[in-house]
Amino acid sequence: MHFFEILLDRFNNLYTRGDRSSLVFKNIVNSIFFKGLGIVLSLILVPMSISYVGAEEYGVWLTVSSVASWMIQFDFGLGNGLRNKLTKDNSLQDFENARVYVSSIYAVMALIAVGFLVIFLIFDQFVDWQTVFNTPDNLSSPIKTVVYLVMILVCISFVVQLLHTILTAVHLNYKANLVNTFCLLFSLIVLSAFYYFSESNLVLLVVALGFASLLATLFFSVYYFFNDLKKYRPSFNKIDFKTSKSLISVGGMFFIIQIGTLVLYQTSNIIIANVLGHEDVAVYNVVYKYFTALFMVVSVILNPYWTGFAEAFGLNDYTWIKNSMKKLRKIFFLFIILNVFSLFVSPFVFEIWIGERLNIPFEVTFFISLYFLVFFWFNIHMTLINGVGKLRVLVIVILIAAFVNVPLSIYLGKLWGLIGVVSANSIVLFVLGIVTYIQSQKIINQKAEGIWFK
DSSP states (O other), X not given: XXXXXXXXXXXXXXXXXXXXXXXXXXXXXXXXXXXXXXXXXXXXXXXXXXXXXXXXXXXXXXXXXHHHHHHHTOXXXXXXXXXXXXXXXXXXXXXXXXXXXXXXXXXXXXXXXXXXXXXXXXXXXXXXXXXXXXXXXXXHHHHHHHHHHHHHHHHHHHHHTHHHHHHHHTTOHHHHHHHHHHHHHHHHHHHHHHHHHSOOOHHHHHIIIIIHHHHHHHHHHHHHHTTTTGGGOOOGGGOOHHHHHXXXXXXXXXXXXXXXXXXXXXXHHHHHXXXXXXXXXXXXXXXXXXHHHHHHXXXXXXXXXXXXXXXXXXXXXXXXXXXXXXXXXXXXXXXXXXXXXXXXXXXXXXXXXXXXXXXXXHHHHHHXXXXXXXXXXXXXXXXXXXXXXXXXXXHHHHHHHHHHXXXXXXXXXXXXXXXXXXXXXXXXXXXXXXXXXXXXXXXXTTOOOGXXXX
């Protein structure tokens, strides 16, 4: 009993003392519940979606939504630039300046959203979406409606998604996870209503998985800006487009990185759909979601460290940075054990979760499990590099990786099928993991010079 009392006392001390490590720990602990619940909800959504519209139409949704994910990331790096700026202003308690940044970024993102919508309406007249997404003839009419709805979703999300950036920048990561969990819950409620009270309909699936989530985020945006984020509430009077120039200079590097990572992470669905077919897209995404559930738990630990690294670097607290990286690398070895366990129990999980809706080869699961090991190692070191803002090397290697990844994925996909596409991604990420590890070591040991410190 004495041991547990000591353990509880240490837990309470770390949770409540209010320093940087305490804030990181508090975010991790509070996020675990919301992230865990979110994982359960997302896993429930997959078989329900497949049962509602079928594997092929679900594969079409995954392909279109992956393109939407690309576009939502095209914020010119302003979101990540805002995150680092807000972290600095928050640590200095300069809330007036922070509010100017928040107001200005909302205005800029609204203009970007309008610009994207205008460009889409112009190019839509010349594009055959059925050919682009390689959909069957029976979906020629729904696919156009789906693309229109997804484009509207993307444009609104440009603005609405800033809530998550602001919450993470001010050490409220767990509340961002809370928002995501409620978005999934609302989507599940809406999809359940469609599932039981309407016939199979791809358009309604988009409404359930896309717009229901968007409405939930809008609700929380209003709520938080009148409560927890009152100090950062945007106002028309605070808009200053001159401040956006400094955000663009900071965000420019982030934007290039975003483009590269979009190619690395989001092109797989398009490549698989065109080289192998939409059913393989569904297989890939089911296994990917399975391991994402494990990675999401670990990412709860990673996410608060970006803000922590940014703050520690600004205060030259290299001791904290070094100790934190040691902890994250230890967690990586725990991740290996959990990953191997997840691999071996996967056939039983898929049988319960998906049943006979899809045939999932074990070798595909094995190669995707390897991919996630490399993916996590890379993310540990990218988190540090993003936090300290020394992005030049990362920009170069990610652009090279993105350039190589697409043709390599197509070539290996034709050669080995789905395993080939996954292998191409893993090879590229393995190289990125080596380079980012080298730069991280140089930063930690204060030996980064030249391009390694730009």
